[in-house]
Amino acid sequence: MKKLLSLSALLAGLGAMPVLAQDNLRIDGLEVIGTPVDGKMGFQPAVTRLAQDIHDLDWLILVIITLITLFVTGLIIWVILRYGKKRNPNPSSFTHNTPIEIAWTVGPIVILVLIGAYSLPILFRQQEIPEADITIKATGNQWYWSYEYVDEGFGFDSYMIGAPATLTAEDEAAGAIANTLDDVMVAKLEAAGYSRDEWLLATDTAVVVPVGKTIVMQVTGSDVIHAWTVPAFGVKQDAVPGRLAELWFSAEREGVYFGQCSELCGQAHAYMPITVKVVSEAAYADWLGKAKEEYAGIPQTLTVASAD
Structure with missing residues (x-):
């Protein structure tokens, strides 16, 4: 059984479609809070x-x-x-x-x-970095982010929806062009629970954290200098190759928040967004079990009610 679960997790990880562990946390169940708005001035709402x-x-x-x-x-x-x-x-x-x-x-x-x-x-x-409830390592790559939930033993890569790595053979046959907004890209955004307004912001996988918990991000780079930035959290940290820096935040409101790489890191720098979903503790526990199974091949613990 464990071998079958590991095999299915591997196949799922190789797929280009949004990951299964994210399905129950699609954007339609959360308010979009941390996003730029056309015609507006000032900061995004502060949630930390x-x-x-x-x-x-x-x-x-x-x-x-x-x-x-x-x-x-x-x-x-x-x-x-x-x-x-x-x-x-x-x-x-x-x-x-x-x-x-x-x-x-x-x-x-x-x-x-x-x-x-x-x-x-x-x-x-x-x-002054406080004691973490959850520690996540974020590694900047050209041009995507890799995340590792340090204490949970799994990780995943996060690409912008529409990046070359997210296109399937069917998308290309339909005429999709990487990093270009067209009908195929709009369909991919909608399939992941987003809208065309989240183009250049939404990723195929998101960082998921529980509301009210202290999150410590360990930030580094694998090639050139990147920067992990989420304006609504008030955090920004350069990801420097060979160095491990830290930032922390504790989100006070559930929702979907977006950020960007904020250091010029090459020709696809503009296509390196960050998506963070802040959810309830119950939703986080549910997502965590599915993520462990999918990314690390660790089966979820099933609770069987005893008969009276």
Whole structure:
């Protein structure tokens, strides 16, 4: 029985269609949250403490620089009106003004101390990796991501839907061209539970994590420098060959989130997206059992109810 399960897992892994372990987690059961929206400005919704920190810091700095800009602009306008040639035909001449010099020295120091006092704890929170509930290793390749669930003993590759590796003979016979949106690609997206709006964002397999758990990502590269980035989580980490870096996040909301490789890594850099599905603990446990069986050939444990 184990041999049959291993053989079926191997055959499934070689297939180009979306993997079976992902079927029960298709996008139609989850809200699409972390995605760019045409015509919109600003950040994606923050679903982690790290992302909210970044948004708050951005807002603080925006308020500070807006006030400084308005203050300086007001001073310039006042000087133009008050000390223009018509109102001040005989300008005075002086070399310094001690109170003003003290003010423009102390003022910026106070502002920088305020920004530093607020931003440094945020930086430390990002860099201090907590104890992981789940550890996942992400390896950047030209041009796809490989994921390994370190504590569970399995892994898989994740390609953009429409990448050459995801095309079947039937797709090519139908006229599909890799990395090109056409009717065949739209059909492939819809078969995986996505829509044409998720083109260039959706992958054939997604990282699946439970909501509210601490996820530690170990990030590295196999060839050139890549970067694992998910804006809604507020995380970005370069994947450098020969080095193992870490980032962490804890998503507070179930949904589908998208990211991209954020380091120019070659001609197909634009076709290297990241898809993360944040699900309930029950859905994660169900997916984990199927993933172990499919990717590692580890059969699921069946619970048989005893007869009364």
